[in-house]
Amino acid sequence: MRELVASGVTVAYERGAVVVREAGLALRAGEVAALVGPNGSGKSTLLRALARLQPARAGALELGGRDGFALGAREFAREVALLTQGRPTPGGLSVRDVVEFGRYPHRGRWGRPDPGGTAAVDRALALTGVEELAGRNVEQLSGGQLQRVWLASCLAQETGVLLLDEPTTYLDLRYQVELLDLIRDLADDHGIAVGVVLHDLDQAAAVADRVALLADGRIVADGPPQDVLTPNRLSAVYGIRIDVDTDPSTGRLRTRAVGRHHHRHPTSPQSSESLK
Numbered sequence: 001m002r003e004l005v006a007s008g009v010t011v012a013y014e015r016g017a018v019v020v021r022e023a024g025l026a027l028r029a030g031e032v033a034a035l036v037g038p039n040g041s042g043k044s045t046l047l048r049a050l051a052r053l054q055p056a057r058a059g060a061l062e063l064g065g066r067d068g069f070a071l072g073a074r075e076f077a078r079e080v081a082l083l084t085q086g087r088p089t090p091g092g093l094s095v096r097d098v099v100e101f102g103r104y105p106h107r108g109r110w111g112r113p114d115p116g117g118t119a120a121v122d123r124a125l126a127l128t129g130v131e132e133l134a135g136r137n138v139e140q141l142s143g144g145q146l147q148r149v150w151l152a153s154c155l156a157q158e159t160g161v162l163l164l165d166e167p168t169t170y171l172d173l174r175y176q177v178e179l180l181d182l183i184r185d186l187a188d189d190h191g192i193a194v195g196v197v198l199h200d201l202d203q204a205a206a207v208a209d210r211v212a213l214l215a216d217g218r219i220v221a222d223g224p225p226q227d228v229l230t231p232n233r234l235s236a237v238y239g240i241r242i243d244v245d246t247d248p249s250t251g252r253l254r255t256r257a258v259g260r261h262h263h264r265h266p267t268s269p270q271s272s273e274s275l276k
Contacts, residue, residue: 002064002079002160003028003193009059011049019045021217027161027193032183034204035197037214038238043197044165051082051163077105081154082163089139095149096134099124102156124155143170164196180207205229205253225253
C-alpha cells in the first residue's frame with residue numbers, strides 16, 4: 001500500500017501565471033480524497049502535478065517514503081495511474097488492446113514478458129463492466145463506454161495510487177453511480193489511495209473520506225465532507241448561495257445552489273391543463 005503526499009506544490013504555466021499555490025495534499029491508502037472547486041480553481045492542474053504530467057515550480061512529492069519527483073518514469077507508473085479528461089479515441093484498436101496499454105510499466109524495455117498481464121486486464125475489464133465489449137473496435141463505442149475503457153486501462157496498471165480527473169464525464173446516471181461505487185470498492189477492498197476531481201458536490205460528499213476545496217489555486221479547506229462543505233464556505237468560493245442539508249433517506253450531505261428563480265411557484269395542474 002502506498003501514500004502520495006504533496007507539500008508546498010506550486011504550478012505555473014509558461015508565461016508565469018501561477019495556477020496552483022503552495023498546495024499540500026495527502027492521498028492515503030484505503031481513502032478517497034475528492035478535489036472540488038469552481039472552474040479555474042486549479043483542481044485538474046494539481047492532479048496532473050501529482051501525476052508528474054504538469055511540472056511543479058516548487059514543492060515536494062513523496063511516494064511511499066521516496067522522492068516522487070526523482071523516481072524514474074516507469075517506476076513511478078507502477079505506483080501511480082491517472083485517468084485524464086478528453087483522451088483521444090485510438091483508431092484500429094479493440095477494447096482489449098486499449099486496456100492492455102495499462103500494462104506498459106510492467107513489461108519493461110524490449111518487450112519483457114508480463115506474466116500477470118492477462119489476469120490484470122481480465123480483472124479490469126470485469127470491474128468496469130466492459131468485458132463483453134473486449135473484442136469491439138473502440139471507434140464504435142459511445143463516449144460513456146470509452147470512458148470506462150480508459151478507466152479499465154488505468155486499473156490494469158495495478159497501482160497503489162489512482163488519480164481520476166472528472167471520471168463521471170460522459171456517463172449516464174447508472175454508470176455515474178456504478179463508477180462511484182467502484183471508486184469506494186477500490187479504496188475499501190483493495191487499499192488503493194484515490195484522488196478524484198469532481199464537479200458534483202453531492203457526489204464528492206457521497207464517495208469521499210476527505211474533500212479538498214480549491215479556490216484561486218489554493219486549497220482553502222481539507223477535511224471530512226461535513227467540515228468542508230459548509231454553506232458559508234461554499235457560497236463564498238462559488239459566488240452563489242449554496243444551501244447544505246442532510247438527505248433524510250441516506251444521511252448524506254446534500255447541496256443546492258440557489259438561483260434567481262428559486263422561489264418561483266411550480267405550475268399548478270389546472271394551469272398545466274390550460275396550456276395543452
